[in-house]
Amino acid sequence: MDWVSRQFSTRVIALMPVAIAINIVLGFTVQKILNLPIYLDSIGTILVGVLAGPLAGAVTGALSNLIWQYAPVIGPGSNIGPFAVTAAVIGLLAGLWGQLGVYRSRPATGSTLYGAALLGAVVVVVLAWRIYTSPAYSDPANGYPSWVYGAIAIIGAIAAIGVAGFILIRRDAAGAAVAVAGAITGIVAAIVSAPIAAYVYEGVTGSGTDLIVAVLRQGGQDVFNASLGQGLFSDPIDKTITSFVVFVILASLSSRLVARFPLGERLAPSAT
Amino acid sequence: MTDSPLADLHEEPVRLPDFVARLPGGRYRTLNPATKATFALVEALVAFAVRGWTGPTTMLVVGLAAAAWAGLLGRTLRVLVITSPLVLSIMLVNTFLYPGATDVLWRIGPLAATAEGLTAALQAVLRVAAFVVSVAVFSFTTPADDLLADLERRGLGRRAEFVVGAALQTIPRMRERAAEIADAQRSRGLDTEGSRWRRVRGIVPLAAPMVFGALSEVEEQTMALEARAFSAPGRRTVLRTLPDSAAQRAVRWLTGLGAVVAVAGSLAGWLRLP
Numbered sequence: 001m002d003w004v005s006r007q008f009s010t011r012v013i014a015l016m017p018v019a020i021a022i023n024i025v026l027g028f029t030v031q032k033i034l035n036l037p038i039y040l041d042s043i044g045t046i047l048v049g050v051l052a053g054p055l056a057g058a059v060t061g062a063l064s065n066l067i068w069q070y071a072p073v074i075g076p077g078s079n080i081g082p083f084a085v086t087a088a089v090i091g092l093l094a095g096l097w098g099q100l101g102v103y104r105s106r107p108a109t110g111s112t113l114y115g116a117a118l119l120g121a122v123v124v125v126v127l128a129w130r131i132y133t134s135p136a137y138s139d140p141a142n143g144y145p146s147w148v149y150g151a152i153a154i155i156g157a158i159a160a161i162g163v164a165g166f167i168l169i170r171r172d173a174a175g176a177a178v179a180v181a182g183a184i185t186g187i188v189a190a191i192v193s194a195p196i197a198a199y200v201y202e203g204v205t206g207s208g209t210d211l212i213v214a215v216l217r218q219g220g221q222d223v224f225n226a227s228l229g230q231g232l233f234s235d236p237i238d239k240t241i242t243s244f245v246v247f248v249i250l251a252s253l254s255s256r257l258v259a260r261f262p263l264g265e266r267l268a269p270s271a272t
Numbered sequence: 273m274t275d276s277p278l279a280d281l282h283e284e285p286v287r288l289p290d291f292v293a294r295l296p297g298g299r300y301r302t303l304n305p306a307t308k309a310t311f312a313l314v315e316a317l318v319a320f321a322v323r324g325w326t327g328p329t330t331m332l333v334v335g336l337a338a339a340a341w342a343g344l345l346g347r348t349l350r351v352l353v354i355t356s357p358l359v360l361s362i363m364l365v366n367t368f369l370y371p372g373a374t375d376v377l378w379r380i381g382p383l384a385a386t387a388e389g390l391t392a393a394l395q396a397v398l399r400v401a402a403f404v405v406s407v408a409v410f411s412f413t414t415p416a417d418d419l420l421a422d423l424e425r426r427g428l429g430r431r432a433e434f435v436v437g438a439a440l441q442t443i444p445r446m447r448e449r450a451a452e453i454a455d456a457q458r459s460r461g462l463d464t465e466g467s468r469w470r471r472v473r474g475i476v477p478l479a480a481p482m483v484f485g486a487l488s489e490v491e492e493q494t495m496a497l498e499a500r501a502f503s504a505p506g507r508r509t510v511l512r513t514l515p516d517s518a519a520q521r522a523v524r525w526l527t528g529l530g531a532v533v534a535v536a537g538s539l540a541g542w543l544r545l546p
Contacts, residue, residue: 013434013502029478070407076351077354202393
């Protein structure tokens, strides 16, 4: 019981509404007003998970989607409610990363720093390769236009360079861990979302990402695998960006403030 | 005046202030918030989980009837129009690109519209429409404060109530703040309206002040909550009680059970509806 109640201290309870509002306002702006093919609606969820723990993160994620769906003005007409399950899983994973100390700043120099940058880039490439060879892409009946594979290769390369660059510029080896955590969160989110999108919305969501679904369908995938393929394309990118945003936010907050949260001590910079 | 919780503390019966005592008026709106929430959840559950035509169509008709009874048909139909990108996408992608469908209706270039795809698309559109109508009727007729007050009376914890209530209050404040920040950044030359790439580059100068501003309030909120005995044990007295009736309780249980049976039957396969 202590493990549960520790995650819902008054400070966490005060943070959760702010985190939910950040999710909804940023997500709404990015998806509906800027019309971008990413979501950016889980910054608050991951923030709460990392600061407070898996349960607090899961509750924040699920409530974000449900409140978004049922809120006046912006709610009716959106279709995010059924994805509350995905949001809860994202928060749960964020809490796990928080408890493992993934987001702890690790200032490094010299060979440690270059080693971390290389490791980060290699892991991103390996994960991109795993996505590239997943069943959602690898056995099409008619074959895909080559730009699908080209796009994955280019995005994987950009992500690898971005992660390595982040680590080198900030001189912080934690970037490698954050990238891995973000990418894994994205892969899990895609696996959880695909059955929901397929079962509820027959595979499409009414946003720009439907184009990817259409291409995969044209290539011969069934409803579920086309949604999975679209998720495996969008979610790792989205969650990796979100994880880095959360990492930068946490690094900019004063450590006095961060230390008061349940997992604050796992975020304090390491002594070395 | 025994229905006022403060009555026994005073010799004179206490008159509650108008904003506490005033009850919602109008058709459908006078139902207890729990009843309206049950209807919304049952409609969503049946529309999504009972496959085929019958489930979603019935729920859409029920939802529209409730909207019409509450005098909200126009507003509800306007909300349905907002979902047109999703509806269009469902129709196009499934009609022309339905996996494994062979019964071609007509061809446009390399794409073939199939009857199977059209059926799946129309059923998905019905599900979406039924769900959207259930959400619209619920959120147009049920103020969040009423729902939370009623749920607290039924045993919802004050932490959960605070999180949901405060989040709902923070969203419009934060959207206002986002507009102010956008104005401020524009006045120093940020381009927020040009090409898509320009707008993407505008995200950080807009989002960063919003996020940090909001997070800086958390510490003050924590102090304010602690100063008002937020973590004290015991329950709060709920002043605002919304009328409920045995009939409504019975309807809630019946519709809830009916939905569970229908969904279970549909998933298990012994309830076969067209």
